[in-house]
Amino acid sequence: MTAAEQPSTRKPPPKHHGTRRLGMWVLGWQRFRRNKTGLLGLVLVGIVFLVALFCPLLAPYDPNDQSAMLEFRSKAPPSWKNPLGTDRMGYDVASRVIYGAPTALVVGLGSMAVAAVIGIILGGFSGYIGGMADEFLMRFTEFFLVVPIFIVILVMVRIFGIVVVGTPLEEIPYLNLSTIILILGVFGWPPIARMARAEFLRLKEMEFVEAARCIGVGRAGIIFRHILPNALPSLIVIIALGIGGSILMEAMISFLGFGDPKAISWGQLLSFNYEFLKIAPWASIAPGMAIFLTVLGFNLLADGLTDAFNPRLKE
């Protein structure tokens, strides 16, 4: 590896003849760049990330600032003072929506990180080993797919919320949110596992993997150096889709009032304001749009990545 990547200085440096040294990723990026919808997705996701990173700088008010109440300016329409208006409790809508971005991303990335680890390990194992282990793991995966996850999550969040009362666990900040993330991850892995299995099954039969076995490369080398890197593009696509899905799921949970009361989440904002939809529509529309654009962004990004990494579909 090292010798290959760093040509030794004793040799004349490689002549490139005007050609770039292109890896698969660079090539994928070149194709991705030509894809307008994919780029739009990347921009949307990028904006959400920036907002999440710099929310204290961007938000005009503290998210818990209810001072507008004192001026009898609750449910005020958008103005210079409150760019997206205020809601029924005098919170600044813009600030609340901005502070919802980190929550959404933590939920999306966190749950998909959990799901990816479980999914890739189980799916990869299943695809690589095959046989009885594969049969069993796939039945197990199907079992998870048929469970009505949403109801299970609601029940588990509620039960967990009751169980921890009075235990030291109660002290953990954002305990409820962490639970949601964990459950979303634990129930979100089957699509990733199926994709990982399909990719491992496909790649382990590829001639370059056989060639590696011929040379005498061990099992770990084949999995981690040959199969996994080639499976990653497809997995990244499905993970990007999953992030959007998790954000939406968390919004629904919060909308139904099962979310973390301490965390500011877009679903919760909707739930909090939808009864005043006629009087202060801005307070519902703003978080709704935030959810919509974020989920759309991740879906478009996934679409663009599919096209970039599976050029066969296009040619």
Next chain:
Amino acid sequence: MQDDLIRIEKMVKFYPVMRRGIFRSKQTGVIRAVDNVTFSIRRGETLGLVGESGCGKTTTARALLYLTAPTSGRAHFQGTDIIEVFERGAKEEILRIRRRLQYVFQDPYLSLNPRWSIAETVLEPFRVHRHLPENQWDDRLMELLELVGLEYYHAWRYPHEFSGGQRQRVGIARALAVEPRFLICDEPVSSLDVSVRAQILNLLIELQEKLGLTYLYISHDLSSVRFISDRVAVMYLGKIVEIAAVDELFARPLHHYTYALLTAIPIPEPDADRGHSVLKGEVPSAVNPPPGCRFHPRCEAALPQCREMPVELAPAGDEHLVACHNPR
């Protein structure tokens, strides 16, 4: 024979035919992909292994290198039973065998890891075997690329920047990196364009002369087999039906299948004999191969005993083996 480099004895590879259940699959039959195949390859020669798709020629080669575990049978390399080593040997022993036997794959578009530069691909054997100190890798890489007709600057490029012929050269360089004695070439030119096939065939012959390699050349294309082989083995439905020296086989095929195969090839001459005999029917399934001689349902010269009595390879002239009750 004293000069055999490889001897395959009674190689068998069966694949189970499964029917999927809810929790477990049931075996409903068996595909007899390779059925009791015995032959040897002499030091320094090229043995051509020909046959139509599904005849088991690739499975034989894969079983020889233990890319798929043979159901039974032995394979000797310079007197060592390599199947035994692959099954039970220590890791160092397996690596020692792997170094001596290498494989060149059919499709140069699939046989290189698309994410690796050529240098990474060709140097992988060095990382695995560590047969050279690391400071010599670069020199060796340069030698190898030169040997297969590539330039040094190609090393930092990626497979998609190469044509099929160049990729096949990379595949050959990777196989040669471990200094093998024996190379299995599995249809190395059949996915290449006609105008580059000759380049790769010439390269294989050049390397054989320079490095004293022994080849098992697998192909369905009899013209390249005729060009490159010293001896040829013909396979049909998992069995070898005939082995002979190349000119002997092409001039005097004894098995009726070999004859049909040879006459089926269109010759690039406008007035070549168009009154050839066309073989009727298709290759039967390997799940339930015909009893007796497997070729008898399609054979014009089938005798009653061909239907029942199995045939094994038997000498029929100077170094000419044929498995037929009623040879031509």
Next chain:
Amino acid sequence: MTAIAPHNDQLLAVKKLRVHFFTGAGVVQAVDGVDFAVSPRETLGLVGESGSGKTISSLALLRLIPRPGKIIGGEIIFKHEDLIAKREEEMIKIRGKNIAMIFQNPAYSLNPIYSIGDQLGEILTWHEKLSRQAANERVAELLQLVGITDPFSRLRQFPHELSGGMKQRVCIARALLCSPPLVLADEPTTNLDVTIQAQILDLLQELKERFHMSMILVTHDMGVVARMADRITVMYAGRICETATARTIFENPRHPYTQALLATMPRVDHSYSDGKTRRLPVIPGRIPNLIEPPSGCRFHPRCPASDDECARILPELLSLEEGHWVSCIKAG
């Protein structure tokens, strides 16, 4: 340019055909000024390697160029009408009825969810307005003709129940349903084993004579055209190198590419083990990239006889003798 066929009563004449593919990486000049013609009852072999434009040229006859490709120039005169000027609705009536196609991969060219009888019968009810019953009988008749035994029971079978050779027979029957005057066969035997290939080639030859059809046989295999074709057109990198009778192509090829191609192939009927060093004559280099094709003659970078002029001048197809056309400035 005058037409390139031995007779004036051409069934099909392709003139200056140009097909370009507008891809993100650039314009691929896949077919760039191609002329050929087919007479009634004649088999024309269209020979070339990958990227020679042989398949694209034949698809262009049916106006079936996949996106992002486009016919950007030329004429395709079929039965005295220019197919390029026709509207898509008119083309639909020509495909299958007047020009039929046999594809390379029979496994992909049959729809897996319809039975053989349904998908072949549909063509007859559509093009010939036959009744269901009459269509079935005609299909069974053709299946019999292409060597499929027990055709009536085959009507109810699905493609996956047939072997590769059988599927190709069904595809051939499908192409012949409306007795088209011209059949395009694109590498019809490349995916088949040699013994099956021999069966299919014999079948095609027999049917061509029985139906008085013309055929364009697209292939890379010189052996196949030698056996099947009356005349041969050799293509390289989107242009035509040479057109002549099959005998002339093999016995007196004049274009350096044709010569090199014939020399570079190993042959089953030659012995190579005579003790001398075994080497095949090679064509150096690789097939050019058609986004930036070589200047002048497209074969000049690989041609043993090329000089500075070849790099400058794009050679035209010139007649050397009756029916023998070569595009090489050195061949005159």
